[in-house]
Amino acid sequence: MRTQVGIVGAGPAGLMLSHLLHQRGIDSVVIDLKTREDIEETIKAGVLEQGTTDLMNATGVGDRMRRDGFVHHGINLAFSGAIHRIDLYENSGGRAVTVYPQHEVLKDLIARRLADGGDIRFGISDTTVDGLTGDRPTISFVAEGQRQQLECDFVAGCDGSQTCTRFLMPEGTIRTDFFRQYPFAWFGILAEAPPSSDELIYAHSDRGFALISTRSPSVQRLYFQCDPATDPADWPDDRIWEEIAARVGTAGATIKTGKIFAKGVLQFRSYVCEPMQYGRLFLAGDAAHTVPPTGAKGLNLAIADVHVLDRALGAYYEARDTGLLEAYTQTVLKRVWRAQHFSWWMTSMLHRFAEATGFDLRRQIAELETITSSPSGSRLLAENYTGLPLT
Numbered sequence: 001m002r003t004q005v006g007i008v009g010a011g012p013a014g015l016m017l018s019h020l021l022h023q024r025g026i027d028s029v030v031i032d033l034k035t036r037e038d039i040e041e042t043i044k045a046g047v048l049e050q051g052t053t054d055l056m057n058a059t060g061v062g063d064r065m066r067r068d069g070f071v072h073h074g075i076n077l078a079f080s081g082a083i084h085r086i087d088l089y090e091n092s093g094g095r096a097v098t099v100y101p102q103h104e105v106l107k108d109l110i111a112r113r114l115a116d117g118g119d120i121r122f123g124i125s126d127t128t129v130d131g132l133t134g135d136r137p138t139i140s141f142v143a144e145g146q147r148q149q150l151e152c153d154f155v156a157g158c159d160g161s162q163t164c165t166r167f168l169m170p171e172g173t174i175r176t177d178f179f180r181q182y183p184f185a186w187f188g189i190l191a192e193a194p195p196s197s198d199e200l201i202y203a204h205s206d207r208g209f210a211l212i213s214t215r216s217p218s219v220q221r222l223y224f225q226c227d228p229a230t231d232p233a234d235w236p237d238d239r240i241w242e243e244i245a246a247r248v249g250t251a252g253a254t255i256k257t258g259k260i261f262a263k264g265v266l267q268f269r270s271y272v273c274e275p276m277q278y279g280r281l282f283l284a285g286d287a288a289h290t291v292p293p294t295g296a297k298g299l300n301l302a303i304a305d306v307h308v309l310d311r312a313l314g315a316y317y318e319a320r321d322t323g324l325l326e327a328y329t330q331t332v333l334k335r336v337w338r339a340q341h342f343s344w345w346m347t348s349m350l351h352r353f354a355e356a357t358g359f360d361l362r363r364q365i366a367e368l369e370t371i372t373s374s375p376s377g378s379r380l381l382a383e384n385y386t387g388l389p390l391t
């Protein structure tokens with residue numbers, strides 16, 4: 001088999017890259033360990049930045065999102081017994097976020113790729129990649145019991161945080177890892193319930209952080225800060241609802257409860273791998289970086305990376321111009337580190353740290369008051385939350 005760009009991973013990064021390349025007339029093959037059903041049913045992220053929705057609309061995969069997604073023009077910060085709204089739209093020059101679940105984005109991209117004759121191999125196993133420093137790299141994998149070999153010009157490592165492609169870059173000589181582990185995690189639930197709030201609520205409380213989010217009119221996503229070693233089995237439904245109410249109720253929010261159908265503990269870490277390229281390999285999305293979910297940046301960064309990579313590959317195939325490919329890491333990392341900063345900032349402003357003193361808690365409240373009462377503070381949050389323009 002032969003293609004121009006071999007893409008490892010059919011998440012947001014891999015599928016969007018394949019879609020963008022196709023629109024330029026560049027061939028790709030996407031492979032993934034998971035089945036199509038698994039990819040289309042796993043509920044993960046749900047907040048799309050303005051740039052992500054603009055790109056989906058501009059490239060013809062935004063119809064269902066426009067119909068079923070919810071455009072949010074604001075978010076709420078709950079602290080000191082009150083809810084303070086930040087008007088994202090006013091404070092970002094007319095930008096907003098759209099709540100539309102990641103697995104629905106993936107359904108849209110898969111449907112479009114297949115309708116366009118795209119080649120996606122689901123449910124493969126045993127991926128290996130060779131020849132990255134030559135001009136004919138190969139990806140090999142097992143599909144339907146047979147080992148297959150895919151020869152390509154470039155390999156896109158879009159294989160998420162469980163990546164194998166990142167480790168093809170020798171550590172130390174080529175690759176440097178920047179890593180931060182946080183001393184807490186998020187306990188996340190999915191519940192069959194109506195939304196508790198028209199817009200998301202990020203709550204600071206003496207008991208720790210909580211987030212009231214949504215995925216659809218009938219499915220709600222709620223999180224609260226917990227110890228990383230928390231066992232979901234120790235948390236019956238009643239205890240979960242009581243804990244969430246204790247964290248946001250004091251600010252005046254009423255939580256609508258319902259049947260909890262998923263519980264899990266989401267570990268908190270920040271990670272960046274530099275560089276994001278090696279020979280003919282280009283990393284994109286979670287394969288190269290992870291952010292804590294507080295800023296809702298993971299999916300959006302994956303899309304922003306491949307937006308840059310698509311243009312760089314386009315310049316190569318149109319004019320054999322390698323300038324944008326050579327500059328890929330440098331271009332992408334600017335946004336990645338801005339998102340790392342924003343995610344870390346939101347995390348540190350809203351969470352309770354074990355060693356926090358009275359001074360730290362009062363400083364957090366003062367910071368939240370600055371953000372909600374100062375137009376400059378609100379603008380900083382709104383511009384970053386709705387997302388920097390795509391490069």
Ligand SMILES: Cc1cc2nc3c(=O)[nH]c(=O)nc-3n(C[C@H](O)[C@H](O)[C@H](O)COP(=O)(O)OP(=O)(O)OC[C@H]3O[C@@H](n4cnc5c(N)ncnc54)[C@H](O)[C@@H]3O)c2cc1C
Nearest residue numbers: 009011012013032033045127159160285286296297298299
């Ligand atoms: C529970 C949860 C909630 C989240 N909430 C948010 C949120 O609210 N906002 C936000 O922005 N982000 C959120 N995220 C993060 C967001 O989902 C990720 O940042 C996003 O999925 C990254 O996309 P990706 O394409 O880089 O990687 P992924 O979506 O992880 O896709 C990688 C794909 O590669 C495949 N793969 C892995 N290894 C191989 C291999 N060896 N061979 C072939 N295929 C392989 C995997 O099966 C997978 O399908 C959340 C994540 C989780 C887990």
